[in-house]
Amino acid sequence: MTDIAAGKQEAHETGLVATISHMRYVLGEDRVTAFASGLFVLIVAAALIGPFIVPYDPLASNTAVALKPPSLSHWFGTDQLGRDVFSRVIVATRLDFFIAIASVALVFLMGGLAGVAAGFFGGWTDRIVGRIADTIMAFPLFVLAMGIVAALGNTVQNIVLATAIVNFPLYARVARAEATVRREAGFVQAARLSGNGEFRILLGHILPNIMPIMIVQMSLTMGYAILNAAGLSFIGLGVRPPMPEWGIMVAEGAAFMVSGEWWIALFPGAALMVAVFCFNLLGDGLRDIVDPQRRT
Amino acid sequence: MLSLVLKRLVLAVPSLIGVVIVTFLLTRALPGDPAAYFAGPAGTKEAIEQIRVKLGLDKPLPVQFVRYVADLSRGDLGTALTTGQPVAADIRTRLPASAELTLIGLILSMSIAVPLGILAATKPGSLIDHTCRVVTTAGVSLPVFFTGLILVYVFYYLLGWAPAPLGRLDIFYSAPPQITGFYLIDSLVAGDREVFVASLKQLILPALTLGIFSLAPIARMTRASMLAVLASDFVRTARASGLAPFTVIVTYAFRNAMLPVVTTLGMVFSFLLGANVLVEKVFAWPGIGSYAVEALIASDFAPVQGFVLTMAIMYVALNLLIDLLYGLIDPRVRLEA
Numbered sequence: 045m046t047d048i049a050a051g052k053q054e055a056h057e058t059g060l061v062a063t064i065s066h067m068r069y070v071l072g073e074d075r076v077t078a079f080a081s082g083l084f085v086l087i088v089a090a091a092l093i094g095p096f097i098v099p100y101d102p103l104a105s106n107t108a109v110a111l112k113p114p115s116l117s118h119w120f121g122t123d124q125l126g127r128d129v130f131s132r133v134i135v136a137t138r139l140d141f142f143i144a145i146a147s148v149a150l151v152f153l154m155g156g157l158a159g160v161a162a163g164f165f166g167g168w169t170d171r172i173v174g175r176i177a178d179t180i181m182a183f184p185l186f187v188l189a190m191g192i193v194a195a196l197g198n199t200v201q202n203i204v205l206a207t208a209i210v211n212f213p214l215y216a217r218v219a220r221a222e223a224t225v226r227r228e229a230g231f232v233q234a235a236r237l238s239g240n241g242e243f244r245i246l247l248g249h250i251l252p253n254i255m256p257i258m259i260v261q262m263s264l265t266m267g268y269a270i271l272n273a274a275g276l277s278f279i280g281l282g283v284r285p286p287m288p289e290w291g292i293m294v295a296e297g298a299a300f301m302v303s304g305e306w307w308i309a310l311f312p313g314a315a316l317m318v319a320v321f322c323f324n325l326l327g328d329g330l331r332d333i334v335d336p337q338r339r340t
Numbered sequence: 341m342l343s344l345v346l347k348r349l350v351l352a353v354p355s356l357i358g359v360v361i362v363t364f365l366l367t368r369a370l371p372g373d374p375a376a377y378f379a380g381p382a383g384t385k386e387a388i389e390q391i392r393v394k395l396g397l398d399k400p401l402p403v404q405f406v407r408y409v410a411d412l413s414r415g416d417l418g419t420a421l422t423t424g425q426p427v428a429a430d431i432r433t434r435l436p437a438s439a440e441l442t443l444i445g446l447i448l449s450m451s452i453a454v455p456l457g458i459l460a461a462t463k464p465g466s467l468i469d470h471t472c473r474v475v476t477t478a479g480v481s482l483p484v485f486f487t488g489l490i491l492v493y494v495f496y497y498l499l500g501w502a503p504a505p506l507g508r509l510d511i512f513y514s515a516p517p518q519i520t521g522f523y524l525i526d527s528l529v530a531g532d533r534e535v536f537v538a539s540l541k542q543l544i545l546p547a548l549t550l551g552i553f554s555l556a557p558i559a560r561m562t563r564a565s566m567l568a569v570l571a572s573d574f575v576r577t578a579r580a581s582g583l584a585p586f587t588v589i590v591t592y593a594f595r596n597a598m599l600p601v602v603t604t605l606g607m608v609f610s611f612l613l614g615a616n617v618l619v620e621k622v623f624a625w626p627g628i629g630s631y632a633v634e635a636l637i638a639s640d641f642a643p644v645q646g647f648v649l650t651m652a653i654m655y656v657a658l659n660l661l662i663d664l665l666y667g668l669i670d671p672r673v674r675l676e677a
Contacts, residue, residue, distance in 0.1 A: 184609070184612075186617065190636070278618060280637050294485060306497075321481035
């Protein structure tokens with residue numbers, strides 16, 4: 045008995061070591077993904093400790109230094125109220141990152157589970173989930189998100205919810221396709237024969253099997269989630285001034301673009317772009333690791 | 341072909357029903373009491389009650405739904421509080437502005453993305469292939485409102501080539517007599533070169549912004565599907581038969597590679613119609629997107645509803661059109677129907 049346990053432990057360890065060495069190999073080969081991982085660490089760091097390391101209070105206005113271009117004391121310049129743009133950009137990372145993570149997690153819970161159930165059970169479950177997904181797909185996604193936030197109320201939570209809802213079809217479809225393939229797989233038959241209930245098989249056997257693909261899906265949609273949320277706050281939904289958030293900061297700086305004060309909108313916009321770029325690269329890289337055949 | 345058209349039309353019906361149900365549910369999901377909402381902050385209790393009866397909000401939900409559908413079928417989308425006009429009329433006058441912008445944007449991006457994708461696929465690993473890769477990856481990461489602002493800064497503030505980002509036409513000019521609502525076409529019909537040039541100048545930056553935005557998915561798809569087609573047997577046979585490379589690529593490969601590209605157009609339209617809202621806000625473009633944004637800020641709900649519904653119906657119609665286009669390009673689809 046102990047032998048078997050030890051053997052299992054060893055096999056597990058070599059599996060883990062193999063995965064890590066494979067990842068190291070992939071990251072070494074694929075400089076782009078390595079670069080994106082580095083950026084990702086930076087973004088997470090900014091989200092976690094950003095508010096404690098910024099040089100100025102992101103909300104404190106100081107009209108004496110309003111609308112100053114980037115300088116040594118204000119790296120990204122100051123806005124119309126004299127607030128430090130650099131501090132605001134860094135502090136905003138947390139909120140934008142939170143919105144992206146929360147909406148992606150939420151859509152995984154809704155779309156991923158609904159899709160797995162649809163693929164596994166088929167029949168009515170499949171038809172209902174398919175109908176819901178089709179109905180959402182009948183709308184231009186950003187427009188639907190606008191409608192949802194407008195109807196449910198203008199809050200950050202509703203932005204998260206709206207972003208999750210518009211991504212629902214994407215997740216449901218991927219999860220459904222993967223679950224359909226595995227529905228009658230050997231390991232599912234074996235689990236069924238050993239007396240597992242259908243729900244147990246669904247959650248304990250099918251779901252863990254499609255997790256790698258779902259995680260790739262999540263990292264691929266993170267970028268879109270941030271863009272969607274920033275777009276909504278750009279048109280004045282969700283986040284309210286003076287709260288620092290990239291979309292709303294670009295909106296505040298937009299009026300100054302035509303009079304030449306470029307730094308107010310440029311830096312938050314660039315931060316947004318870098319974050320989305322990083323998530324997209326990382327998603328592509330992860331997909332290459334998990335599913336090399338789908339590489340384009 | 342006719343049976344195909346009919347079949348597709350029937351397939352679009354469930355989407356339309358879904359769209360109407362969702363917009364109805366969104367109306368009822370208003371936070372708080374819709375009647376109090378429509379009465380405005382100064383509304384008295386009696387006024388609220390009056391509005392509740394007038395809007396039919398005292399009736400059960402299914403009855404309200406029937407009433408909603410009946411209103412829709414008469415083209416009644418309610419009245420905008422901010423303008424005091426019927427929403428349907430507002431949207432009708434503003435729709436051409438959005439349509440002109442979106443179409444020019446799409447034409448711009450197609451005319452760059454498709455050749456770029458083809459060239460990248462015919463010379464994999466070349467400079468143009470890498471350019472294509474960079475453009476497609478960067479393109480999907482660019483927030484569309486940010487691209488617009490950068491263009492404004494460079495071409496208006498720095499270079500002074502573009503006019504101020506304030507609407508469809510400089511205030512010195514008056515709009516051409518309305519025929520299609522597209523200023524470019526209307527001014528040509530009226531023979532007014534000056535207005536044509538002026539409206540083109542206003543249009544070019546927002547259209548370019550939309551174009552850059554939709555460039556990435558189209559170029560990416562063109563490249564991928566061209567690569568797949570170029571590796572297939574019939575292309576090899578065509579090459580072995582000694583056809584000119586141009587004939588092989590354009591007549592043989594491109595026609596087959598078009599199919600996935602046309603399918604992607606559906607998704608591109610979904611993004612474009614959404615991006616339209618943001619671009620209209622940046623360039624103060626008087627289309628239905630900025631109409632909805634203004635209404636959103638004023639908490640005026642009827643225009644937002646009308647806007648969401650109009651956009652969704654347009655999107656369903658566009659998808660229908662794409663399906664039909666698919667049948668035109670690929671004879672096999674026609675046979676199946």
